[in-house]
Amino acid sequence: MDAIAEKRRTAEGRSTAPSHPYDPAYDPLVAATPGHGREYAPTYWIGTAGEPPPDDGPITHDVDVDVAIIGSGFTGLSCAIFLAEEYGIKATVLEANRVSWGCSTRNGGQAQCASGRLKRSQWIGRYGLDTALRLHAEVCEGMETFKHLIRDIDCEPQPGGHLYIAHRPEVMPALRKEAAVLREVFKYDARILDAETVKREYVDDKEAAGAMHEPEGIGIHAGKLAFGYLRKARALGATVHPASPVEGWETRNGFHYLRTPGGTVRARAVGVATGGYTSQRLHPQLKNRLLPVLSNSIVTRPLTEAEREACNFRTTQVLTDTRILRHYYRLMPDGRVQIGSRSAITGNDAPQKKYEQKLVDDLYRKFPALTGIEIDYSWWGWVDVSHDMMPRIFQPDPAQTVYYAMGYGGNGVMYSAQAGRRLAALIAGKSAGPELPIFRSELPFPNVREMVESQAFAPFRRVGQWFLYRWYHLKDDVF
Numbered sequence: 194m195d196a197i198a199e200k201r202r203t204a205e206g207r208s209t210a211p212s213h214p215y216d217p218a219y220d221p222l223v224a225a226t227p228g229h230g231r232e233y234a235p236t237y238w239i240g241t242a243g244e245p246p247p248d249d250g251p252i253t254h255d256v257d258v259d260v261a262i263i264g265s266g267f268t269g270l271s272c273a274i275f276l277a278e279e280y281g282i283k284a285t286v287l288e289a290n291r292v293s294w295g296c297s298t299r300n301g302g303q304a305q306c307a308s309g310r311l312k313r314s315q316w317i318g319r320y321g322l323d324t325a326l327r328l329h330a331e332v333c334e335g336m337e338t339f340k341h342l343i344r345d346i347d348c349e350p351q352p353g354g355h356l357y358i359a360h361r362p363e364v365m366p367a368l369r370k371e372a373a374v375l376r377e378v379f380k381y382d383a384r385i386l387d388a389e390t391v392k393r394e395y396v397d398d399k400e401a402a403g404a405m406h407e408p409e410g411i412g413i414h415a416g417k418l419a420f421g422y423l424r425k426a427r428a429l430g431a432t433v434h435p436a437s438p439v440e441g442w443e444t445r446n447g448f449h450y451l452r453t454p455g456g457t458v459r460a461r462a463v464g465v466a467t468g469g470y471t472s473q474r475l476h477p478q479l480k481n482r483l484l485p486v487l488s489n490s491i492v493t494r495p496l497t498e499a500e501r502e503a504c505n506f507r508t509t510q511v512l513t514d515t516r517i518l519r520h521y522y523r524l525m526p527d528g529r530v531q532i533g534s535r536s537a538i539t540g541n542d543a544p545q546k547k548y549e550q551k552l553v554d555d556l557y558r559k560f561p562a563l564t565g566i567e568i569d570y571s572w573w574g575w576v577d578v579s580h581d582m583m584p585r586i587f588q589p590d591p592a593q594t595v596y597y598a599m600g601y602g603g604n605g606v607m608y609s610a611q612a613g614r615r616l617a618a619l620i621a622g623k624s625a626g627p628e629l630p631i632f633r634s635e636l637p638f639p640n641v642r643e644m645v646e647s648q649a650f651a652p653f654r655r656v657g658q659w660f661l662y663r664w665y666h667l668k669d670d671v672f
Contacts, residue, residue, distance in 0.1 A: 208245035220540025230436035237570040242416030251436040261460035266297035269466035270422035271613025277429035289438035293419035295470040299574025306409035308608035310582035335611030346421030355410030397505035462594040469575030482636035490533035492570040503562035
C-alpha cells in the first residue's frame, strides 16, 4: 500500500480537527498565508451542516503527484471531481485550514445565472454583441453543470429563480431596460414586476419599488454543498489534505515544489483555486491580481408564523436588491431569514460590532416586523473581486503548468462548478472552453500598474476602496 493510500486508510471515518482557533481579523492583503489548521468561521452553514466528512489528513512527508490543487473550496473540489470523471486524473488537493474553510462556507448560498459583477448590457458595451452572447451561453451552461453536479447532494436546494428588487423608484427605468435586453437580445425570459405584485405575491420588502424576475436561481446550503463535494471528490480517488498551507513554491525542470509544514509536494501541474483567500506571496502571477472585499452575513432565529405573515414571505427564491453595495437575502428552509452585504475595508476592522449592526438595521428597514428579532449567526468573509469585475480561468505562462480559476466577484456559488470543469480541462491539456476573454486573458492589474506591483500599494488600494464605498452609498441611497 502506497503512502497516500495508507493515509486515506488511517484517516477514514474522521475529519482533521483544527489546531488553531478561528482568526476573525485575517486579511489576505497582509497575511503571509491563510493560516495553518484554523477552525471554521462561525457561520450558519457550518453550524447546521453536521460533522465534516472524513478527509485525508495533513501532508506529513514529501510526496510526488501528477496534479496538485491549492484550495479545497467549491472550485478546487469541483475541479478534482471533473479531473477524475472526465480525464481519469486523481488530484491531490491542498488546504491551509479546514476543508472549504474560505469563501465556500462564508457566502450567501445563492446560485445565480451569472459570474463576475457585470450585467449583460455591460458585456455588450465592453466586448461587443457576439462575445456577450457567447458569455451568456457559457453561464447558462454553467448553471446546467451546477444542477448536474448537485443532483445527488442534499444541499437543501430552493429553486424558482432570482428576484432582483429595485430598492427605490429611480432604479426602475434601468431595470426595465436591462430586462428588455435579456428578453430580446439574449432570449432569456426576464420579467418586470411592479411594486404591488412583488409585495403581494413574493415578499413585502418595504423598500421594493418593483423587481426583475429571472428564471434561473437556486438557493443552497453552502456547508452541505461543500461537504457533498468533498465526499464526491474522495469517492472518485482525489485526496484532500487540510492543515497543509503552501508556504513556499519553486519550479524547477518542469516540476513544482510546494512546501507545506509537513512535507513538500512535487507536482507536474498545479491548479490554484484560492479565491478571496489568495495570499500575496503564493505565486508571482497572482500578486495584486485581485482586490479581496469583505462581505457580512447574518441569520435570524426561525420566524414565527405571525412574523412570516407580517413580512408576507411567499417565496423562497434568492433575492438581491439593486444597490451597488447590494443586499442578498432569502427565507431559508428552516424558516430563518439570511441577509448579507458589504462590510469593513480591512481584516482588523471586520470584528467591529458596528458592521453587524448596520446589517441588522438594513434587515429592519426592509422588514420592520422583524425589529428586535434575535440574530443566531453572524460572520464575514472575503470575496474575490477582479479589477475588471470578470473572472478568469487561465494558464498565465504557456511555459509553466500553472493554472488558476478565480475572480467571481460574489457570483461563485454556481459558476465555481463550471470554472472547476474548465480548470480541469486546462490541467488535462485541453482547451478551457469557447473563445472568450475569461479564458484567453489573465487577471488584470489595476490601472496604475507600476504602483500596484509594489506590495506597499495595498494600503492605498484600501483608501480608494473607502472612498468608493462612500460614493456608492451616496448613489444608492441619497442621490
